[in-house]
Amino acid sequence: MIIPYYKSADRNFTLLHGDCIELLHSFEFKFDMIFADPPYHLSNGGISIQSGRITCVDKGIWDRSNGYEDDYSFDKEWLSACRDKLKENGTIWVSGTYHNIFSIARCLTELGYKILNCITWVKTNPPPNLSCRYFTHSAEYILWARKSAHTTHYYNYELMKKINGGKQMRDVWTLPAIARWEKSCGKHPTQKPLSVLSRIIQASTERNAWILDPFTGSSTTGIAANMLGRRFLGIDKELDFLKISQARKEEILAPARQQEMFEKLQKQAQLFSDSDQTMTVMSDVSETYGFELPF
Numbered sequence: 001m002i003i004p005y006y007k008s009a010d011r012n013f014t015l016l017h018g019d020c021i022e023l024l025h026s027f028e029f030k031f032d033m034i035f036a037d038p039p040y041h042l043s044n045g046g047i048s049i050q051s052g053r054i055t056c057v058d059k060g061i062w063d064r065s066n067g068y069e070d071d072y073s074f075d076k077e078w079l080s081a082c083r084d085k086l087k088e089n090g091t092i093w094v095s096g097t098y099h100n101i102f103s104i105a106r107c108l109t110e111l112g113y114k115i116l117n118c119i120t121w122v123k124t125n126p127p128p129n130l131s132c133r134y135f136t137h138s139a140e141y142i143l144w145a146r147k148s149a150h151t152t153h154y155y156n157y158e159l160m161k162k163i164n165g166g167k168q169m170r171d172v173w174t175l176p177a178i179a180r181w182e183k184s185c186g187k188h189p190t191q192k193p194l195s196v197l198s199r200i201i202q203a204s205t206e207r208n209a210w211i212l213d214p215f216t217g218s219s220t221t222g223i224a225a226n227m228l229g230r231r232f233l234g235i236d237k238e239l240d241f242l243k244i245s246q247a248r249k250e251e252i253l254a255p256a257r258q259q260e261m262f263e264k265l266q267k268q269a270q271l272f273s274d275s276d277q278t279m280t281v282m283s284d285v286s287e288t289y290g291f292e293l294p295f
């Protein structure tokens with residue numbers, strides 16, 4: 001029997017501790033959307049600049065590469081487990097850089113997913129390139145795929161157009177890298193900005209939807225999901241990161257703090273239309289979205 005590491009009092013935010021591949025195989029439940037920010041396998045002793053200082057880019061043992069073939073097999077295994085957990089009309093988003101994104105695209109296609117878009121997230125404040133022998137790395141890529149070529153998927157076209165000033169939303173998103181106020185509950189080395197996750201969730205889910213993040217880290221996905229009235233399950237094998245996730249969820253249980261964060265996000269990235277700003281999850285859960293997780 002699975003015992004969650006944490007389940008919030010409002011039951012909209014659950015965390016599991018352990019290996020996502022093993023855990024995903026051990027319960028039955030289908031999600032409307034999955035966001036995965038997997039290891040990019042980049043922690044090999046390189047250097048970068050952070051706040052004007054030279055720092056090692058290593059993120060942790062979890063991010064080490066075991067060689068191309070092993071990394072590819074790992075990606076294929078977790079993507080397969082995720083496909084099994086997606087509703088027929090569900091979609092998956094996977095982030096990466098050029099180091100891993102092509103391997104991810106290959107796995108998605110081999111597993112029967114249909115790739116819908118490759119979003120380029122252009123960072124407004126990237127760190128400089130120290131070697132001066134390459135262009136500055138200033139983008140990440142986010143693949144969006146549905147379960148198969150034959151299913152349909154949800155896309156909130158009208159809202160995307162509205163927040164893009166009345167023009168069709170493009171696949172190049174210029175959004176800032178993580179802001180200091182987003183780290184109020186502790187530091188995760190690869191925390192994603194709430195602005196990126198909010199746009200992803202708004203584009204591909206409706207209120208009350210169930211969202212899974214198999215590499216949850218500090219649970220940016222879950223925080224954005226709950227702020228937007230969606231429900232969330234996150235998995236991570238590092239306890240320290242689950243502690244940050246729990247603290248972040250408890251932070252937004254205070255309505256005043258959540259409102260403050262909404263305002264900061266809106267100023268930063270013009271993410272919401274007025275009707276989108278109601279934060280409470282409705283309690284009459286429809287059959288479409290399923291009732292509860294089995295743990």
Ligand SMILES: C[S@@+](CC[C@H](N)C(=O)[O-])C[C@H]1O[C@@H](n2cnc3c(N)ncnc32)[C@H](O)[C@@H]1O
Pocket residue numbers: 018019020021037038039040062188190191192193214215216217218219220221235236237238241
């Ligand atoms: C790139 S980080 C995700 C960061 C997250 N998007 C955030 O905003 O904080 C990847 C996370 O996956 C976790 N991880 C790595 N391998 C895992 C596995 N096999 N199962 C579960 N979690 C894993 C790591 O501990 C790390 O926190």
